[in-house]
Amino acid sequence: MRSVLNVDYQDFMIIVTFFLFWISIQFGQVIEDTIAYIFVLSLGIIHGANDLNILQKKQLKKNNFIKSLFLYLLLISLCVVSFWIHPFTSVLLFIVLSAYHFGEQHLEKKISSDQWLQTIIFIAYGLVIFTLLFYVNVSDVNSIVSNLTNHTIDILLIEISFVIAISTLATSLLYAHYKKHILHLNYLKEFLYLFVLFLVFKTGTLIFGFAVYFVFWHSIPSITDQIHYLFGSKNKHSIANYFKAAFFYWLLSISGLVVAYYFMEEQLFNAVLFLILFAVTTPHTWVMKRMKE
Numbered sequence: 001m002r003s004v005l006n007v008d009y010q011d012f013m014i015i016v017t018f019f020l021f022w023i024s025i026q027f028g029q030v031i032e033d034t035i036a037y038i039f040v041l042s043l044g045i046i047h048g049a050n051d052l053n054i055l056q057k058k059q060l061k062k063n064n065f066i067k068s069l070f071l072y073l074l075l076i077s078l079c080v081v082s083f084w085i086h087p088f089t090s091v092l093l094f095i096v097l098s099a100y101h102f103g104e105q106h107l108e109k110k111i112s113s114d115q116w117l118q119t120i121i122f123i124a125y126g127l128v129i130f131t132l133l134f135y136v137n138v139s140d141v142n143s144i145v146s147n148l149t150n151h152t153i154d155i156l157l158i159e160i161s162f163v164i165a166i167s168t169l170a171t172s173l174l175y176a177h178y179k180k181h182i183l184h185l186n187y188l189k190e191f192l193y194l195f196v197l198f199l200v201f202k203t204g205t206l207i208f209g210f211a212v213y214f215v216f217w218h219s220i221p222s223i224t225d226q227i228h229y230l231f232g233s234k235n236k237h238s239i240a241n242y243f244k245a246a247f248f249y250w251l252l253s254i255s256g257l258v259v260a261y262y263f264m265e266e267q268l269f270n271a272v273l274f275l276i277l278f279a280v281t282t283p284h285t286w287v288m289k290r291m292k293e
């Protein structure tokens, strides 16, 4: 039943993505980026706001929760230290980690391989998304990345990564298929999803393209999984409870961002924004992995 729900959602999302593609043709940068920021700052942030509640539910015993909280904070510190030691490497690390996280959300219910093969498939899938997005927006990506790290991502690196990612994805899926590890994967539909996303990436701005994947293909399905995990059902009551529980952390994040935006110079604000994103996504990826175990 859960997988059926999931497939229905993706059929619906392809229509929403077509609509967003239309928006990206009709409107210019200001409207696209405004829409993108509204969605990222609302649903995008909220989808990570219940991490501690999920961790607490997973670790009902108090001692275990404190251990996990410690690990959660340790992961945050590691991100900060890695950015401090070598910002460019930590940007690349962040992209690979995010690729895994996107791949896990999209494919986890469709493939039942062992952990290693799943990890490879998830990273390869996520890297296909990121390399497509970065390839068609390379100059905008580099103005952000160079502002953060004083380095740029060479277009050749993006092309090579795309070829490696897509061929790894194809061969590992073929192998998983041969081993009968594929549960519900419609190759044609998956190809169509990627194609429509590519159109949005190509016609929209970088931030709009990113927001379309991040919010509609990642955050909303993740929120529905989290609601199911936290409250056991996906009715109106559970949805309201989920948003109530997330509200405090969401407000805290938004207030922090507003204060930082007004009090920091642009360059420092960008670095802080990246660092927060990195330092929140890393433990979030770990919490989601634990939730799905």
Ligand SMILES: CC1=C(/C=C/C(C)=C/C=C/C(C)=C/C=O)C(C)(C)CCC1
Pocket (backbone or CB within 6 Å): 048, 091, 094, 095, 097, 098, 099, 101, 102, 140, 141, 144, 145, 206, 210, 281, 284
């Ligand atoms: C490097 C880079 C980007 C990458 C952002 C990533 C990798 C975000 C991942 C977020 C996740 C996984 C959130 C949690 O669920 C942007 C913003 C596209 C702009 C260009 C530079």
